[in-house]
Amino acid sequence: MLRLTTAILLLTASTALAQQTDITIGMQLEPPNLDPTGGAAAAIDEVVYANVFEGLTRFGPDGSIQPALAESWDVSEDGLTWTFDLHEGVTFHDGTTMDAEDVVFSLDRARAEDSTNAQKALFEGIASVEAVDAQTVRITLAAPNGNLPFNLAWGDAVIVAPESAETNASAPVGTGPFTVADWVQGDRVELTRNDAYWGDAPALDRATFKFISDPNAAFAAVMAGDVDAFPTFPAPETLSSFEADPRFSVIVGSTEGETILAMNNVSLPDARVRQAITHAIDRQAIIDGAMFGYGTPIGTHFAPHNPDYVDLTDRSAHDPERARELLAEAGVTDLTLRLMLPPPAYARRGGEIIASQLRAVGIETEIANLEWAQWLEQVFRGKDFDLTIVSHTEPADINIYARPDYYFQYDNPAFQALIEELSVETNPEQRSALSRQAQEIISGDYVNAYLFQLAKTGVADARIQGLWENSPTQANDLTGVSWSE
Template sequence: MRVTKSIALASAGLLLATSLAAAQSTEIRIGVPLEPPALDPTAGAAEAIDVVVYQNVFEGLTRIDENGAVQPGLASSWTISDDGLTYRFSLNQGVTFHDGTSFEAEDVKFTFDRILAEDSVNAQKALYSSIADVSVIDPATVEFTLSQPDELFLFNIGRGDAVIVAPESADNNASMPIGTGPFAFLQWDRGSRVILEQYGPYWGEKPALTKASYVFIGDTGAMTNALLAGDIDGTYNFAAEALPIFESNPQFQVLVGTTEGETILSTNNAKPPFDQLEVRQAMAHAINRDEIVEGATYGFGVPIGSHFAPHHPYYLDLTGTYPFDPERARELLAEAGFPDGFSATLKLPPVAYARLSGQIIASEFAQVGIDLELINMEWAPWLEDVFANKDFDLTIISHVAPFDIGIYANPDYYFGYDNPQVQALNEELNATTDEARRKELAQELQTIIAQDAVNGFLFELAQTGVWNAKLEGMWKNAPVEGVVLRDIRWVE
């Protein structure tokens, strides 16, 4: 009996192991540092929303691939008029939303009318301001008329802010998202995880994964332990200081790439004393980027001197505009009426790069007489107080939206910068299709906001992913916000 029982137990163990291996081959658990405040990317600014739902639950007319190129999405093809003002899209047919309702041209019109409505809460509404009209030609054809040419139109409609939603479900997408993507929303355990499952009737190529769990782990130590224990299968942007634990471990792969994340010391330009150019210049001279890059990103960040990604062909290196010079910083503060410096608050969201950068900047600013009170905040209060209500002096955040220099042309944006010259240049940039002229305009914009020291420009955030060595198909780079599941699979 003992032998029989042992054989039975061994067999049961083998079956269990086989079952777990089979489950593992089609399911994935991804550690994410921030829980999204909601799950509708068309009605919220948080990157954490797109991390879960972009190209997974929701899709746009176009989609952006890992290299930042525009690919067909819900639109199978399109034509553009000679004057660049009319785009006609042919839509894929047989597409359904996850509640079984059909996707048609009327859904596209609804989506963009909602984005452009007077009461719209879309975080990137300005990107779509060139849309003058959306017309339904027939259920499978929709036409956009622009008020002026927009070189980035096809890219921008492929972002998370412009994914297609249905009138039947749009009002509930914040908590019960319903899209057309390869994965349907299954459940949201608040404070713990979001679970997606493969959508059986998906219109496109089926992904290899059948289920994906996004597990919220805000602490680096806890994320490390979860990876080592096998409680999660990877994370897309791991704390750089802990990467050495995994770099030489054959059970893991470390993927280091680029992001669109300009990390800045966001400054309330509408609030004294930051409304004075000399004060902002003084802060710029007090910042030692090399020290911040080394201390906050462990050398993975790339120093920036303006709000533009270094890997972009339009990039202009302006890190020398206000070199690290504490003595000059003190002189400028005296000229601004603050010979003894001043005190201010620095509100920090719950991400490692912000908290670490904040500590370093507080030390640097203290050397020139600026006394910073560090206030650590959770994500939801930061979005409410800082981003929405503009109740802050200084903060640190990485702006991960691609080609987003246009935010400096919006005087209502949270850092309150109002420069008519920048607004006019940005309008011209948006309407210009000539590549050489676009580069000139983009570099002129970079130069002005650098000289105005609108914000403290710190570094471009790197993407540092840690994944199980048996996974493939993860994006190394992040040309847009999101952790796209469609190509991820387990391999032997």
């Protein structure tokens, strides 16, 4: 009898261990709000994408476009009319029904003249959105756009309800498998499983996103087990320690993050000066010094893993002598530029290296370390900067260069016309040709200095399964995450 009782206790303990259903995820940046339709910060989607909010379509872990709230869709022969069939039985977290009228509201709101959506351009080609019936939505385009399902997969295109849209920033109400249970600003966001979820139930019943900005503190938190996984780990110099420890797995993949030294094209209007800055920079030295070797050099705003990528790194190769010649041609002497750095380690560490490289060709910098909210307000929205370092993590976003009011303020009508042509082109070969031409133009205009494609370096408890290896969009999708024994 004693042996039987002991065996039962051991089995129960083993089962309890195997069935762990809570997880703590580390993040370096805290989102400024929790509404993906009303903010540009990648940290918003890192918490809520696919977890709290859902769109008609979504990105899969391999970058594919998959059904989400729409179970299927089709397009007319002329490419102008798209019909989306919605899943039945979908409700928002407050218990209200999600139907076609909510889709109409969400997309009309995103494309409205007074919209605050950070990616409003995704919706510009939409002429109308109609509810055919409760489960069917018809989207009519002004011109054919084969990328519509791709556009609708962005976090900026999630479906929200008119009753809660205005308060989603602080009290999110979505349709996803998790609800927001608590947000302790400056510390964490807690999610709990949505038992009324319309789709497959996640294995996790609770998740905590813990915000740890300091790389040393992040290392200590993972080592101590206070954080179960840090999908985008801010201290790549310590990865070897985790690789040598069987308790952990190190996950290295790719991202959509083009890391750039962005230049204010209004305060730096002379392309020769911008070109000089690019030649002053040694990309590999930045990758080695700031990222400890993790990163792929780029010469334009396009991901190297994309089949349409053009390697233009030679056009802005490290050439300090050429940089000095260009500054002399432009008649520039005693140039001092304001270098605004947001919190990520790639920016703070990279900024110090770039400042030294620029000083070597006669350009001084005044470095200002900004908190994320301050960077968004002063640099991104206020355009009050000369140089900044940031990783653009949105997928295939070269179209931002067609927006003259975007924060680096590049205004080239020829480029804008090319992007307009690309947006309506449906032939794959023609789209590829236009994408390559777009890369050539911004590289030749030296709009920004293109540094490297951000690697995804993550660390996790070795028992965790289902974390994304790559980042086709900025997300910590927990829908397929579980613990093994």
